[in-house]
């Protein structure tokens with residue numbers, strides 16, 4: 001070890017490294033994916049910076065942005081080198097040790113309770129996976145604004161940094177030198193490395209090269225030049241090769257030769273994948289989409305996405321996009337809806353520019369993952385300027401439309417399949433099992449139903465489309481969940497309204513005296529039991545020209561012409577009674593007392609006025625205020 005300036009790892013980082021270096025985790029392969037993905041990020045960064053400053057990549061030191069993987073078998077060192085943006089001394093200190101990522105402690109908790117190390121990249125600490133296979137690591141890095149430095153650590157709680165005066169200058173970029181553990185010798189084999197790159201790095205958009213030695217057999221004349229006949233060193237044999245080629249006429253060569261082996265070293269180009277979104281969707285298999293999804297999201301769990309859409313938008317704003325719906329909503333999405341940022345990566349003419357651009361998607365679609373690659377957005381503007389562009393609005397509109405189409409497709413492919421779950425009585429894993437048996441739309445609705453409802457609140461332009469996606473229980477839905485389309489199809493000939501009521505659960509609503517007559521006369525009533533439904537119904541006034549009617553409000557009308565006449569008579573007849581009653585309740589926030597047609601068995605009931613909050617809304621708001 002060098003005698004550099006020494007630093008302590010941040011405590012959580014130190015704990016994490018401790019766990020990793022002592023881990024018996026069998027899938028050590030993942031380190032390569034993490035390091036190559038970091039190299040790729042660094043290359044993305046320099047390419048993006050060069051858009052603003054053309055001189056950055058025109059100075060000859062990086063004609064091609066790429067990644068080189070090389071093994072020094074004598075030293076048992078594996079090196080992964082990129083000519084990306086590189087790190088200053090300060091970057092090295094911060095990024096590789098002293099500043100813990102926000103996800104570190106939750107990742108620690110997860111792996112300590114048996115969670116999968118495979119997910120390390122998702123938590124922003126992928127680099128440390130290198131200690132699955134290394135007991136000592138050197139990171140040599142050169143960033144344009146600083147000198148070349150060496151970061152080194154044996155994962156013993158500290159790292160040190162020194163100016164690099166011994167290695168050849170990198171020009172720009174980073175070289176990670178991994179000193180392999182004794183039990184990680186397999187990672188010094190080219191075959192293994194080639195296999196790993198092919199398996200884990202197929203969606204990296206920069207060339208990856210591997211330093212490979214090939215055994216070559218050269219025919220050599222037996223009686224000639226025996227001095228180098230057995231040599232295997234490359235230079236030695238280069239000479240030899242030239243000699244033989246220069247020899248114009250070799251008489252009787254055939255019978256007298258015997259093969260001599262030598263090793264020829266070359267950079268082998270490993271990944272010739274074209275970016276998946278540029279390919280024709282017809283040529284892409286579901287497996288390819290699935291593995292692209294995992295690589296894009298760094299979610300290397302078993303969960304394949306629920307659906308994807310891959311499309312090409314033309315017109316004023318041209319772009320290609322691949323969007324995915326993960327099969328599980330991530331927990332962070334629920335932390336604070338309004339701080340969610342969209343997870344789409346934005347490329348402009350194949351160049352990665354940024355992710356998490358708020359203007360790319362509305363909040364309610366923040367659960368989508370994917371990429372958008374635009375041919376028409378201007379490439380050399382700042383993120384702030386980009387966000388102001390009207391063409392970005394057009395792009396967003398199209399992306400939203402395609403996303404909603406994709407969701408509708410899941411729904412259409414899976415009609416009628418949602419079994420309603422009763423709130424209680426299910427153990428967690430039991431619920432998981434019923435999930436398995438459920439159709440795709442049922443899974444979608446369970447994971448993302450609330451986002452669709454938020455969409456109804458936030459996206460007036462797509463409100464109708466979103467309303468179509470909503471599922472609910474009703475007096476006629478039985479075991480299943482129903483849709484507004486089903487409701488409308490089941491409406492009675494004389495029925496003009498869509499009846500609903502909000503409340504805590506189906507049972508409470510089903511037995512409410514407010515619904516007695518409606519249910520007795522076999523009108524379908526929607527039971528909205530989610531607090532969000534209150535807000536949704538403030539934004540939905542009608543569906544397919546049928547007006548929504550809250551059955552708990554005084555505006556409910558269930559009588560035909562004849563009935564109305566009868567009711568008027570009754571009102572007159574009982575005028576004294578209703579007046580007496582109103583006076584009796586004066587001061588109790590009672591608007592009026594009247595004769596009603598909505599009851600079948602119950603003598604009296606309290607309703608709310610058309611313009612006021614339903615009693616459930618009062619409950620919801622009160623619960624939020626507490």
Ligand code: ADP
Nearest residue numbers: 038039042086087095096124125126127128174
């Ligand atoms: P993440 O990649 O999610 O940020 P990592 O633990 O993989 O988390 O990497 C930590 C940080 O170290 C990166 O964000 C980056 O700033 C820096 N880094 C790692 N590898 C490189 C590299 N090859 N070139 C430049 N910076 C790097």
Ligand code: MG
Nearest residue numbers: 037038126127
């Ligand atoms: Mg990383």
